[in-house]
Amino acid sequence: MSLNLFEAPALGRRQFLSGLSAGAAGIVLGGSALAAGRRGFFDRIGKPIGIQIYTLGDEAGKDIDATFARLSQIGYRDLELPGLLGKTPAALKAAADRAGLRFSSIHLPFQGMPGGGSLSLMSDPQRIADDLGALGIFQGVAPIAPFPVNFRPQHGEDMKAAIGRSFAAAGKGHWQRTAATLNERAAALRPFGIVIGYHNHNIEFAPVDGTTGWDVLVSETDPKLVHFEVDVGWVTAAGLDPVAFFRKHTGRCRWMHIKDVKASTQTNFVLSMDPTEVGSGKQDWARILPAARAAGVEHFYLEQEPPFTMPRIDAAAKGFTFLSRLKA
Template sequence: MSQVMMNRRALLAALGATAALALSETPAMAALRRSKPFFQRIGKPIGLQLYTLGDMPVKDLDGTLAKLAAVGFTDIELPNFYNRTPADLRAAADKAGVRYSSIHMNMPGPFTGGTLSLMSSPQEIADGLNTLGIYQVFMPLCPLPEGFSIPEGKNPQVAIGDALREAGADHWKRTATLLNERAAALKPFGISLGYHNHNMEFAPLPDGTTGWEILMKETDPSLVNFELDLGWTSAAGLDPAVELGKLKGRVKAVHVKDVKATTKTNYVMSQDPTEVGSGRLQWAKILPAAQAAGVQHFYVEQEPPFAMDRLAAVTKSHGFLSRFVA
């Protein structure tokens, strides 16, 4: 018998054994598999958006990352560059034994936290992110309408919401075009670009649509992905599990964020925040929906004000998620 025939028979036998094993799983075995904590079952780490810790990383990045590693957070999303070089940021991560897997990058302005912005050259962005080991970028906030300013005495969040509503659908279409253009420029360098939501994207526009609907429709699925912030989605009065279903195949990350039952539906970046598991979000529905939609990274994030020390808050959230069965 030829070696080719023997290899073919061995392969068929192995495939048959694998199929038989799958078919032979008893109800008890299936129940045992499902009884494992969600993150243990799917084999993914519980991540953290570093924004949650406020100025702790600014004052002591090495110490902050070491404390997070001790809690169990090893998958980190950066909110910006913290006015540090990519080499310095990478050295701190390596020292603590954590990795960066994503970063938020704004348009040029005071919130970039460094010299790079989304409008920097693709080569400059790629050089910086390759040093960090990052291949996914999210725009954390849509560009504000041209000429935007906050009237004296007006709540900034309300001013932003009002300006976006007045700018209408065209503003969101321009944002989609910008995302498509920047994503196409970054793709040859191995960098993916996505969009992270708050709740103003879900505000009804004069033409009956929403900014969120326009972004999903007008961005190129082969170029632009999404990071769904579950807490802000809930604050807009929507079911995060339903929204995850609409984004199947396009949602690469989520912000695992909880809000209190007292949070009222709004579109002006307002919520009553709390630790994950202490609020109203239905994690038994949401986490499996995220897995089914193709989410690769789960970043805990919490907005201020905090009811306890920030590190204690994220430790509580991690403890809940590490034990949660879904």
Template sequence: MRTRLSDPSRRGFLAAGAALAGAAMTGPAAAAQPFFKRVGLPIGIQLYTLGPDAAKDLDGTLAAVAAMGYRNVELAGFLGRKPVEMRAALDRAGLKCASAHVQARALGPDGGFDGDLDKLAEGLAAVGAVNAVMPSPRIPDRLAGRPAEGESIGDFYRRVTGALTLHDWQMNAAFLNEKGAVLKKAGIRIGYHNHNFEFRPLSGNSGGETTGMEVLLKETDPDVVTFEIDVGWVAAAGLDPIALMQKHKGRFTMMHVKDLKAGTEPNFALSMQPTEIGSGKLDWKRLLPAAYAAGVRGFYVEQEPPFERPRIEAAKINHDFLAGVTA
């Protein structure tokens, strides 16, 4: 005669089985899974990685990106398209866009945070973006202008960002709070993306030395402003991105996944030796789970020029490496 479990006993048996299954999923078997599969997040790409070709052949570029296995893209503007046109191109490729970079000052038809925020929010919503990330600080009027004769755009930008003061960074924090409060009402979260100049020590203030990044993290409202950590630029500043995220747990919700060669000298002047992810100095087996534990949920590949191979090939190398990382 078969003994039938009573309802309470049966529930206990099933609960125990579920607990064992859950333990298996968080034990060695789960750790052996590729990171992105384990956490159930897609690998995204910032389209800046692909350079001018993305704008010249948008459908072809997006189709190639999707074929590599990318599922999310982060926009650097609308690439000369209307938002509805961009959304249609993304849909044709089977891609989603949850984030877009938006300049502080209006640049061309894509606008900026100092432009019409209602129109900006409408455009972002049309492509599906819920994050609007300021990719660099708002340069104060006294420093804005054009490169001097013979000065490259890069040198111009190094000069003006190197001249930013404590007051300028406080102005940027206030700017993010102000614009973020407006965009939040439209369902858009504002963010800030770092380079390495944000970590330059600022002197001459009553609190001793601080940095632009510390000012932004301290003086922005966590309910309004988030951050996109560019781990390559953090490392280029000679700092540990894991320590930064752990110190400010919950503030960084997006990441630019970027690698750099070991020969990069620590600096605060927009200098690095870029390379494909997995070919550089960063320890991705530690970095990816640490980022997830600190609150990062949007991961976007971004590679800086110069490239040693065609950009589209580099994008595939980056994706394939990340897809295989077990952590």
């Protein structure tokens, strides 16, 4: 964003500048730069601070008017839905309107995955278009790859370990099929004006058959059809630098999950992290957020994983306060 230089109303700009001492000109120009430097990141780029409603857990849908009113009071305006929250699209849209909020994206899980719900990426395109249209949304994001066929934990195995093992066993072919499905569904929904994306965890970055699931998704999805929602918490948990990650994938990143992690988070590929409130962890937001914007990110959604050390809505408020004051 360029700065507007001052103008002299009576004199030509060059004449006015020539009449100033070098020191005075420095003070004026320096003051303008200082004022610009005091602006917060989101104010500077003209984008709202959003939130993924998943952050608030199951409680969010129990009294949707109260939930949305509190989010509006905090200062949020842009929402990403994890699903329909057990409501009709019309009821959700009406509640958002009452609170002065808008939806800009919704997660559309692959059919058959746990928690898929009634609306999925594999639903009839007309049904998806009708539901998203009622919500005022034209963007849908697959929240995770479909689980491998016959996925089930082994005896004594926890869910995270089971997921990591099953994706590793499924091999490169599973990611190729996922990429093909994303291309097909994005092409089917494009005539309705719906944009499709994919949200990463850290399982995508595990080595598999000489590559990674992520590299397969990036190389085998059509960049004109499929975009990415970058969750920097999971990028960090995979041992990667979010700034370098955004630079590498400029032009493919449309959404971002602003997620913080503690320094105790160990590199892994099995959905494990030590989460914390945004601004309280090790993420260098003053570097990450500008890199995300430069890479093409249009929507910034705060998201936090459990376990929480405070009520979820308080964590959302704490993160918003931090982000609203951040200079970057």
